[in-house]
Amino acid sequence: xxxxxxxxxxxxxxxxxxxxxxxxxxxxxxxxxxxxxxxxxxxxxxxxxxxxxxxxxxxxxxxxxxxxxxxxxxxxxxxxxxxxxxxxxxxxxxxxxxxxxxxxxxxxxxxxxxxxxxxxxxxxxxxxxxxxxxxxxxxxxxxxxxxxxxxxxxxxxxxxxxxxxxxxxxxxxxxxxxxxxxxxxxxxxxxxxxxxxxxxxxxxxxxxxxxxxxxxxxxxxxxxxxxxxxxxxxxxxxxxxxxxxxxxxxxxxxxxxxxxxxxxxxxxxxxxxxxxxxxxxxxxxxxxxxxxxxxxxxxxxxxxxxxxxxxxxxxxxxxxxxxxxxxxxxxxxxxxxxxx
Numbered sequence: 001x002x003x004x005x006x007x008x009x010x011x012x013x014x015x016x017x018x019x020x021x022x023x024x025x026x027x028x029x030x031x032x033x034x035x036x037x038x039x040x041x042x043x044x045x046x047x048x049x050x051x052x053x054x055x056x057x058x059x060x061x062x063x064x065x066x067x068x069x070x071x072x073x074x075x076x077x078x079x080x081x082x083x084x085x086x087x088x089x090x091x092x093x094x095x096x097x098x099x100x101x102x103x104x105x106x107x108x109x110x111x112x113x114x115x116x117x118x119x120x121x122x123x124x125x126x127x128x129x130x131x132x133x134x135x136x137x138x139x140x141x142x143x144x145x146x147x148x149x150x151x152x153x154x155x156x157x158x159x160x161x162x163x164x165x166x167x168x169x170x171x172x173x174x175x176x177x178x179x180x181x182x183x184x185x186x187x188x189x190x191x192x193x194x195x196x197x198x199x200x201x202x203x204x205x206x207x208x209x210x211x212x213x214x215x216x217x218x219x220x221x222x223x224x225x226x227x228x229x230x231x232x233x234x235x236x237x238x239x240x241x242x243x244x245x246x247x248x249x250x251x252x253x254x255x256x257x258x259x260x261x262x263x264x265x266x267x268x269x270x271x272x273x274x275x276x277x278x279x280x281x282x283x284x285x286x287x288x289x290x291x292x293x294x295x296x297x298x299x300x301x302x303x304x305x306x307x308x309x310x311x312x313x314x315x316x317x318x319x320x321x322x323x324x325x326x327x328x329x330x331x332x333x334x335x336x337x338x339x340x
Contacts, residue, residue: 007046007047007050007052007075008046010039010042010043010046011043011046011047011050013033013043014029014033014040014043014044014047015047015052015053017029017032017033018047018053018063018065019065019068022064022065023056023062023064025062026040026041026044044063047063048063050071050075051066051071051074052065052066052068052071052072052075053065053066054066073322075326076319076322076323076325076326077322079322079325079326080282080321080322080325083282083325084282084283115233115234115235115238116231116232116233116234116235117231117232118221118229118230118231118232119229119230119231119232120228120229121229122227125227125229125230126156128218128230128232129156129160129210129218130160132210132212132216132218132232133160133161133163133164133212134160134163135212136164136169136212136213137167137169137213138169138170138213138214139169139170139171139172139212139213139214140164140169140170140171140172140210140211140212140213141172141209141210141211141243141246141250142171142172142173142174142209142210142211143174143205143206143207143208143209143210143246143249144173144174144175144176144179144205144208145176145204145205145206145207145208145293145295146176146208146292146295147175147176147178147179147181147182147185147294147295147296148178148179148181148182148184148185148295149179149182149184149185149188151184154184154185154188157188158188158191161192161197162195165195165196165197170198171192171196171197171198172197172198172199172200172246172250173189173192173197173198173199173200174199174200174201174202174205174246174249174250174253175189175199175200175201175202175256176201176202176203176204176205176294176295177201177202177203177254177272177273177294177295178273178294178295178296179201179295180201181295181296189256190256193256193257198255199255199256200250200253200254200255200256201253201254201256202249202252202253202254202272203272203273203275203276203294204276204280204293204294205249206223206245207219207220207223208220208223209242209246211239211242211243211246214239214240214243215234215239216232216233216234216239217232217233217238217239217242218230218231218232218233219231219233219242254272270308270324270329273294273296273304274304274308275329276293276294277290277294277301277304277305277308278308278320278321278324278329280293280294281305281317281320281321282317282318282321287301287302287305305317305320308320308324312324
């Protein structure tokens with residue numbers, strides 16, 4: 001268990017003996033573990049390096065435990081910092097894309113940037129989506145965040161998707177896992193799946209997006225308010241980056257009909273949704289933002305958080321994240337940046 005904190009198996013074995021028997025000597029530890037005293041001494045040196053033990057004030061030849069709560073908490077903090085650094089690295093692509101989209105959305109002297117066109121209003125947006133949906137010839141890739149989709153959106157999408165499928169276009173949708181809580185959205189996803197489309201789900205998505213034939217992408221100007229306006233992107237570099245982002249999520253997603261939504265990773269591991277809740281909380285998101293990003297209610301998000309804290313025997317959300325990290329439950333996945 002402590003390997004994730006930088007402590008090898010020898011060090012952990014000796015540390016457990018010292019926890020059970022404060023003041024135990026090297027020789028006594030060697031007898032209990034059936035090790036040579038040199039091996040015990042080497043493990044104690046490692047514990048001292050990690051600041052888990054220090055020389056006794058009463059007997060400098062013996063070692064005493066640093067208060068375990070302080071010592072282990074310090075290691076957990078280091079691990080948490082390392083985890084956050086890995087999350088930042090995994091999110092680099094997403095951050096770069098966000099900056100590029102911001103550049104495309106910035107207007108100078110009323111001129112739109114090269115390779116992008118901006119459309120405002122639902123009618124204009126709908127007309128552009130219809131245009132590219134009818135003109136695509138090979139594939140359409142869709143990110144559909146926010147769980148439940150509106151009735152209007154589903155009604156508008158059905159004839160476009162039916163026509164694309166009839167032309168042999170490869171249609172791929174990635175929804176949030178929470179779509180299963182909305183009968184209308186789930187029914188539409190099942191219809192796609194039954195009629196030749198490909199549908200998968202993930203705990204969270206970075207933004208709403210449609211990519212046509214790997215050449216044209218439709219993305220919101222503001223990912224938190226997709227109805228406010230969209231950018232139609234044609235630049236090879238930007239669209240290629242968005243295709244890469246889609247493929248990363250597609251590979252991690254769960255096929256709609258597999259029934260593995262609640263499968264846990266490991267004996268005491270997490271579901272994808274539980275992992276997403278922990279990662280978002282550790283990134284500083286509020287309950288309301290967590291619920292919005294996962295397409296669930298605030299009440300459901302808080303219930304998942306409370307269940308996780310109980311399983312981890314944590315007194316705070318910070319401690320829950322640190323303990324989950326120490327157990328190896330968290331594997332960073334393109335975590336989006338904190339909301340402002």
